[in-house]
Amino acid sequence: xxVVVADNAGFCFGVKRAIKMAxxxxxxxxxxxKSLGQLIHNPxxxxxxxxxxxxxVSDLTELAPDGTVVIRSHGVGPEVHEQATSRGLKxxxxxxxxxxxxxxYAAKLIAExxxxxxxxxxxxxxxIGVVAHTQGxxxxxxxxxxxxKLKFIPRMGVVFQTTHxxxxxxxxxxxxLKRGKEVRVxxxxxxxxxxxxxTAVELAPSxxxxxxxxxxxxxxxxxxxxxxxxxxxxxxxxxxxxxxxxSWFTGVRRVGVSAGASxxxxxxxxxxxxxxxxxxxxxRSA
Ligand code: SF4
Numbered sequence: 001x002x003v004v005v006a007d008n009a010g011f012c013f014g015v016k017r018a019i020k021m022a023x024x025x026x027x028x029x030x031x032x033x034k035s036l037g038q039l040i041h042n043p044x045x046x047x048x049x050x051x052x053x054x055x056x057v058s059d060l061t062e063l064a065p066d067g068t069v070v071i072r073s074h075g076v077g078p079e080v081h082e083q084a085t086s087r088g089l090k091x092x093x094x095x096x097x098x099x100x101x102x103x104x105y106a107a108k109l110i111a112e113x114x115x116x117x118x119x120x121x122x123x124x125x126x127x128i129g130v131v132a133h134t135q136g137x138x139x140x141x142x143x144x145x146x147x148x149k150l151k152f153i154p155r156m157g158v159v160f161q162t163t164h165x166x167x168x169x170x171x172x173x174x175x176x177l178k179r180g181k182e183v184r185v186x187x188x189x190x191x192x193x194x195x196x197x198x199t200a201v202e203l204a205p206s207x208x209x210x211x212x213x214x215x216x217x218x219x220x221x222x223x224x225x226x227x228x229x230x231x232x233x234x235x236x237x238x239x240x241x242x243x244x245x246x247s248w249f250t251g252v253r254r255v256g257v258s259a260g261a262s263x264x265x266x267x268x269x270x271x272x273x274x275x276x277x278x279x280x281x282x283x284r285s286a
Contacts (some may be wrong), residue, residue, distance in 0.1 A: 001278045002254045004207060007199040009060050010268050012220075013194035013260035014096030015040050021094045025068060026052055029090075033068045036080070037125055038061065039094075040073060040262040041218035043239060047093040057284040063089055075099040075127040077132020095096035098162045099126055102188035103133040107155030114184060117141060117150070119172045124219050127161050156180035163220035163261070164188035165197055165227045192261060197227045200258035207256035208235035209249060209259025213271050214260025221260030228258070241270040246278055253280040 002181050011019075019040060022105035026049075034057045038046045046056065054070070060083050063069055068090040071080070084091045085271055095103075116138035120127040131138045134145055152250045158176060160169045166189060171276075177183055199265050210228045214221025216239060225237045236248050249255065255275055 001249065001252065001275055001280045003275045004203060004254065004256050004271050005268065005272060006196075006203045006256060006258040008192070008196045009174050009200075009213075009257065010258040010261070010263045012190070012196070014073050014098060014190070014192065015262050017096070018094035019045070020189045021092055022049060022054060022070050023052075025070060025092045026054060029068050031068065032064065033070060033092075034063050035070045036076065037072050037074070038217075040265075041215040041221075041260075042260070042262040042264065044267055045262065045264060058065055060084055060087060060089065063087070063172030065089065068092060071095055072125070072191065075103060075129040076125075077129050079132060083118045091225060095129075096162070096190070098188070098190040098192075099129070102126075102130050102162055102186075105186040106130050106138060106157075106159050109159070109184065109186075110137055112157075115153045116154045116157045116159065117137070117147075117153070117176060118161065119164060119169050120160050121219060124161060125162075126219075130159065130161075141172065141270060144171055144175045147172050147179060150176070150179045154182065155170040156183045157196065159188045160181065161219065162188055163193045163223055164189060165223050166194060167227070167230075168223075186227060190220075193206055193223070196220070196258065196261065197224055200224055200256070201210045201227050201231055203256040203258070204228040204232040204235070207232070207254045208252040209236065209245070210256045210258070211235075211271060211275065212237045212253065212260070213268055214263045215237070215239055216264050218260045224258055224260055240267055241274040244274050245272065249275075249278055
């Protein structure tokens, strides 16, 4: 089967940076090194780091006072940094610069007496971290319906989860404009995700089906699949080549591939190899 890989598929610079910082830390640290939450939302990479000794913890109390904690690219609230300092931990902060910007804008808006509205998934670690930078005062919404239900806000400041699609935030901001008098919007979308979504959406209508590769917990992978589905309903999301079901490709001659920002090149290569091996137009269940 013919396979076309979208430009910008896979690791973004923020993830590459986090991986490099974690690798360097493991190479150089004297004591134990632990990651507060999974370093990135990709099981293969997390397993690889686990084998190298990077244990995932959910709480700083799981670290001994001489330990090193790696803060992942999604970032954390200021209270986590304070707690790490008070426990005497060494902190390696891999927070992506795009996320840091969103945290700074949210904190600035609160300091200037705006009510902050964040458009994002309230359960996502990045969003939890940004909200913490507003002393927990930000409201999180993710849909037009939720925006329409808000009470009127005279001074509203808006930030976005970095990995959201531009089309989605435009719709929600449109609804928010009716709920506020002064509405100040900071575009905190990540440039890497926006480019990745753009190239995948350009490719999707020219192929019979799309395969999106990435961790099931990865927000940017879910967004990538969603924006592609709007232009081609035949979109399948997988974490690895083993999940590919040949029956998905019955009648398919040309398939497009893209991958979330935390997907390693090797995983993309394995998926492409598996798809290339399928007979064009005749794929059947294994
Ligand atoms: S997807 Fe964007 S915000 Fe997230 S780590 Fe990559 S560059 Fe940073």
